Amino acid sequence: MIPILPLLVAVPLAASPVVYVLSTRSRRAGMAAALVVSLVVLAIAVYAFWYVFVNVPLPGQYDLTAKYQWVSTSAFGLDIFLGTDGLSSPLILAAAILTVLVIAGSSRLVSQRLPLYLALLLFFEGSIIGVFTSLNLIVFYLFWELVTVPMFLLIGVWGGERRRYAALKFMIFIFVGSAFMLLAFLAAYSYAGVSSFDIQNISGRIPQDLQYLPLLGTFVGFGVKLPVVPFHGWLRDAYVQSPSPVTALLAGIQSALGGYGLIRISIGLFPQAAHEWAWAFMLVGIITMFYGALVALRAGELKQMFAFTSLNHMGFVVLGAFATVASGNLLGIEGAVFQMFVHAFTAGSLFMLAGFVGRQAGTTEVSKLNGLRDSMPRTAGLIVVACAAAMALPPFSSFLAELLVIAGGIAASPYAAVVVLVPVLTGGYLLWTIKRVVLSPSEAGSARVDMGWLDVATFAVYFLPLLGLVLFSSLILTPAAPVAQWAVHLVEVA
Amino acid sequence: MDLILFASVVLSAGALGFPFFQLSRTRGLPLGYILVAVLATALLFVGANALSPQPARDFGDLLTSDSLGGLFAFVTISVALLVAVASVPSMVSRSNGPLYCSLLCFSALGMLFLSYSADLLMLFVAWELMSLPTYALAGFDKDRVESNEASAKFAIVGALSSATILYAISLSYGLSGSTQIVDVVRAMETQTTNPMTLATALLFIVGFGFKMSIVPFHMWAPDTYEGAPITITTLLAAGTKKAGFAAAIRVVLAVSTVHVLTHDPVFTVPNILAVLALATMTLGNVAALTQRSVVRMLAYSSVAQAGYILIGFVIFAYAQQNAAFSHEATLGMTGSLFQIINHSIMASAAFLCVALVLGALKRADVGAFEGLARRAPVTAFTMAVSMLALAGMPPLNGFWSKLLLFLSVVNGPYAWLAVAGILNSVFSLGYYLWIVKRMYMDEPPSVERIAEPMLYVVIFSVLVALMVVLGVFPQVVIGFSQGAVPSLFPL
Numbered sequence: 010m011i012p013i014l015p016l017l018v019a020v021p022l023a024a025s026p027v028v029y030v031l032s033t034r035s036r037r038a039g040m041a042a043a044l045v046v047s048l049v050v051l052a053i054a055v056y057a058f059w060y061v062f063v064n065v066p067l068p069g070q071y072d073l074t075a076k077y078q079w080v081s082t083s084a085f086g087l088d089i090f091l092g093t094d095g096l097s098s099p100l101i102l103a104a105a106i107l108t109v110l111v112i113a114g115s116s117r118l119v120s121q122r123l124p125l126y127l128a129l130l131l132f133f134e135g136s137i138i139g140v141f142t143s144l145n146l147i148v149f150y151l152f153w154e155l156v157t158v159p160m161f162l163l164i165g166v167w168g169g170e171r172r173r174y175a176a177l178k179f180m181i182f183i184f185v186g187s188a189f190m191l192l193a194f195l196a197a198y199s200y201a202g203v204s205s206f207d208i209q210n211i212s213g214r215i216p217q218d219l220q221y222l223p224l225l226g227t228f229v230g231f232g233v234k235l236p237v238v239p240f241h242g243w244l245r246d247a248y249v250q251s252p253s254p255v256t257a258l259l260a261g262i263q264s265a266l267g268g269y270g271l272i273r274i275s276i277g278l279f280p281q282a283a284h285e286w287a288w289a290f291m292l293v294g295i296i297t298m299f300y301g302a303l304v305a306l307r308a309g310e311l312k313q314m315f316a317f318t319s320l321n322h323m324g325f326v327v328l329g330a331f332a333t334v335a336s337g338n339l340l341g342i343e344g345a346v347f348q349m350f351v352h353a354f355t356a357g358s359l360f361m362l363a364g365f366v367g368r369q370a371g372t373t374e375v376s377k378l379n380g381l382r383d384s385m386p387r388t389a390g391l392i393v394v395a396c397a398a399a400m401a402l403p404p405f406s407s408f409l410a411e412l413l414v415i416a417g418g419i420a421a422s423p424y425a426a427v428v429v430l431v432p433v434l435t436g437g438y439l440l441w442t443i444k445r446v447v448l449s450p451s452e453a454g455s456a457r458v459d460m461g462w463l464d465v466a467t468f469a470v471y472f473l474p475l476l477g478l479v480l481f482s483s484l485i486l487t488p489a490a491p492v493a494q495w496a497v498h499l500v501e502v503a
Numbered sequence: 504m505d506l507i508l509f510a511s512v513v514l515s516a517g518a519l520g521f522p523f524f525q526l527s528r529t530r531g532l533p534l535g536y537i538l539v540a541v542l543a544t545a546l547l548f549v550g551a552n553a554l555s556p557q558p559a560r561d562f563g564d565l566l567t568s569d570s571l572g573g574l575f576a577f578v579t580i581s582v583a584l585l586v587a588v589a590s591v592p593s594m595v596s597r598s599n600g601p602l603y604c605s606l607l608c609f610s611a612l613g614m615l616f617l618s619y620s621a622d623l624l625m626l627f628v629a630w631e632l633m634s635l636p637t638y639a640l641a642g643f644d645k646d647r648v649e650s651n652e653a654s655a656k657f658a659i660v661g662a663l664s665s666a667t668i669l670y671a672i673s674l675s676y677g678l679s680g681s682t683q684i685v686d687v688v689r690a691m692e693t694q695t696t697n698p699m700t701l702a703t704a705l706l707f708i709v710g711f712g713f714k715m716s717i718v719p720f721h722m723w724a725p726d727t728y729e730g731a732p733i734t735i736t737t738l739l740a741a742g743t744k745k746a747g748f749a750a751a752i753r754v755v756l757a758v759s760t761v762h763v764l765t766h767d768p769v770f771t772v773p774n775i776l777a778v779l780a781l782a783t784m785t786l787g788n789v790a791a792l793t794q795r796s797v798v799r800m801l802a803y804s805s806v807a808q809a810g811y812i813l814i815g816f817v818i819f820a821y822a823q824q825n826a827a828f829s830h831e832a833t834l835g836m837t838g839s840l841f842q843i844i845n846h847s848i849m850a851s852a853a854f855l856c857v858a859l860v861l862g863a864l865k866r867a868d869v870g871a872f873e874g875l876a877r878r879a880p881v882t883a884f885t886m887a888v889s890m891l892a893l894a895g896m897p898p899l900n901g902f903w904s905k906l907l908l909f910l911s912v913v914n915g916p917y918a919w920l921a922v923a924g925i926l927n928s929v930f931s932l933g934y935y936l937w938i939v940k941r942m943y944m945d946e947p948p949s950v951e952r953i954a955e956p957m958l959y960v961v962i963f964s965v966l967v968a969l970m971v972v973l974g975v976f977p978q979v980v981i982g983f984s985q986g987a988v989p990s991l992f993p994l
Contacts, residue, residue: 082981172944176940
């Protein structure tokens with residue numbers, strides 16, 4: 010049998026130095042090689058996604074598992090244990106699609122030191138899939154740290170004016186967060202009293218009164234990645250200073266790491282504590298949504314506005330995840346998974362569009378942009394569509410995702426109904442932005458080069474899953490259901 | 504045992520033979536390569552011995568050929584070899600180069616004997632044989648004031664530490680009537696209420712603490728490291744310091760197996776070691792963060808790394824009181840040995856990068872590293888990898904040894920040491936990453952390339968490969984270190 014998941018992790022990691030060497034020889038060859046590698050990964054990811062959809066694993070079970078012994082000591086053994094289920098398979102697919110799109114879009118947006126750039130993108134892809142597939146805490150931590158290093162360099166080398174500051178700030182936030190996460194992992198290992206770090210072995214063995222502190226530790230670690238208020242300090246600098254393709258990855262898929270960790274580990278290992286404290290985490294999610302929406306409303310710059318739009322969307326993930334733990338209603342986690350998948354494409358398209366606008370118009374300041382409808386009609390059209398998706402307007406599946414989360418939230422607490430205001434706010438400021446940027450009269454002499462039809466076709470790929478999943482939502486929801494059932498089961502066993 | 508004998512004969516021949524190269528008749532011989540050949544031959548013998556360790560005692564029970572000794576001998580002689588290779592371009596070609604080679608061989612011989620010694624007197628002689636040449640080597644740039652200062656400070660502190668150890672040895676002879684480590688420990692076990700027992704144990708900790716540069720006996724380290732020729736700094740940080748750990752493991756840990764030194768539940772050997780570990784980690788990292796000179800920063804960083812190593816000692820000493828922790832003790836000592844090996848590799852890499860930069864730019868403050876990635880890409884990459892490894896970034900080698908150390912204490916009364924260790928690791932990223940950022944993101948003051956000699960490129964490639972390979976396949980070293988732990992139980 011072909012080891013699908015190890016291949017998914019190993020192919021991009023191994024290809025990274027090869028692409029580096031190739032692209033030092035020839036720019037075009039390197040670009041082509043990077044695209045081919047990312048397409049191969051995408052093909053494997055599609056297979057894995059389909060496999061999970063057809064053979065949905067039972068609650069608490071995983072598909073396509075692979076286990077290799079790595080380290081054995083007097084006190085514990087460590088295996089590289091990979092597996093996937095309805096929680097990780099859509100995220101792996103999203104990571105693979107987004108990497109292809111980002112590499113394709115980078116040819117115009119990145120000119121300096123391309124070999125290193127492409128190598129880091131592939132390295133990032135491999136390690137992020139590593140996080141999504143690891144079922145062993147130490148291996149999870151290892152890939153988690155690996156994700157940060159290429160991102161640090163991608164921000165710090167290719168970013169805007171204040172890139173070094175942004176990169177260091179990002180790194181410090183993430184590392185402090187992951188230190189708390191590692192502490193929580195060690196505590197979980199110690200409290201469970203087992204000689205293994207496999208999540209399956211630790212889950213369900215930690216007494217409830219010992220669950221609270223490690224739960225908090227993991228929440229800090231994952232909350233920094235999402236991010237949630239109050240761990241969002243790095244977000245503005247990192248998202249705004251990064252080159253647009255990197256921001257698309259940061260917002261689109263790196264943030265999903267946080268949501269994934271919350272469901273797989275925070276809830277999976279500490280379910281009773283999560284159940285008891287769910288109201289607090291739900292509150293954090295709701296505050297994050299409103300905070301993101303309100304800051305975005307005040308933002309005068311497109312990337313900053315989209316950054317806080319992304320923050321606002323990630324709040325839904327937290328709310329959904331903990332709503333299920335609080336109430337036992339499955340909709341919350343199903344919605345959270347859906348939201349993470351959809352958000353990869355809304356955030357990805359928004360940031361890539363901001364990158365194109367910035368490149369053609371020389372600025373992304375809202376006050377300096379005007380009349381894109383006349384000067385860049387195709388770009389303007391795409392912005393309207395992407396904003397509509399971000400507003401969660403009905404033909405887009407983002408609508409369905411937010412609806413599920415809100416329904417799950419209300420099942421947990423009627424007060425959660427207040428979040429219906431968030432899409433309203435989001436719609437408000439995005440429409441206002443469209444009015445100012447796209448529909449305003451264009452000033453004389455502001456002729457700008459519009460994007461070609463090929464680029465438009467690339468963007469169509471972003472909108473395909475956004476539209477298609479309204480009809481085929483079962484692709485995500487059917488495999489996600491056992492994940493939610495498992496979370497509910499874990500809370501109830503105690 | 505024969506193989507150790509061969510290694511020592513080769514090293515002695517080098518040590519005694521090199522001064523003759525000072526004669527004018529022998530000028531022009533490839534001195535550096537002879538030195539490398541001598542050390543490489545010794546390393547071959549030591550390696551062959553370490554691969555097939557047969558616990559045996561010889562020379563009137565002065566030496567023991569166990570796997571612990573094999574591990575330390577292999578690591579320290581490797582470092583000496585590395586230093587020799589790195590010295591070929593700069594140090595050896597000087598007019599007094601032959602003396603440099605001779606002193607290096609003497610020191611290597613001392614480290615070899617120290618690794619295998621089973622008797623306190625043998626240990627002390629080897630200790631002096633290792634230390635005395637390094638005092639001279641630290642002052643080898645005799646026209647430089649800093650080098651003289653380094654040498655003087657080092658010699659005074661070294662003499663103090665030797666005197667302390669000698670005093671402890673004489674006390675233990677008084678207690679036991681023997682200088683065999685095994686006999687000393689047995690005698691101490693029967694006299695746990697005797698205040699002399701406690702005094703001996705504490706004096707040993709202090710005496711070896713100087714060489715291990717654990718807080719509060721670390722003050723000499725930054726000044727000496729900064730003033731000494733940087734290749735010698737590498738020897739001090741990666742070589743003799745590790746030999747200090749070898750001696751400490753043989754003696755301090757043996758002493759700590761004496762169950763109850765006092766009837767006070769707080770003032771116990773594991774508790775003392777735990778406090779020292781905490782102070783060493785924390786102070787080292789805090790001091791490192793404030794340094795402008797990269798050499799001093801690395802000096803404090805290696806103080807901090809010694810603190811992590813002590814964590815394994817703590818749990819080992821604790822397990823002697825509480826047998827339920829024997830698995831953890833093995834794990835902790837495995838981690839300590841692994842960390843000692845790792846730190847030799849990481850510190851060698853970092854200090855040799857500084858050596859190259861210092862040689863080319865005549866300065867080694869943080870500013871010298873700005874934009875180094877464009878001026879000397881191989882050096883910058885090696886430095887970056889060693890910084891990340893020192894910080895404990897997975898999947899490099901430094902991650903595993905720290906993980907084993909933290910996991911060994913996570914169950915039980917010293918869990919706070921794991922917490923402190925992890926927080927310290929994050930804290931240390933502050934200065935390690937700062938260097939990486941300087942090298943890769945800042946603009947270089949000039950775009951002129953820095954020449955990277957072929958020898959250095961080779962050394963750097965080997966060291967980077969070691970850091971990555973040991974990180975991806977840690978089981979090799981973990982298995983080897985774990986195999987060396989049982990020889991810690993001589994009783």
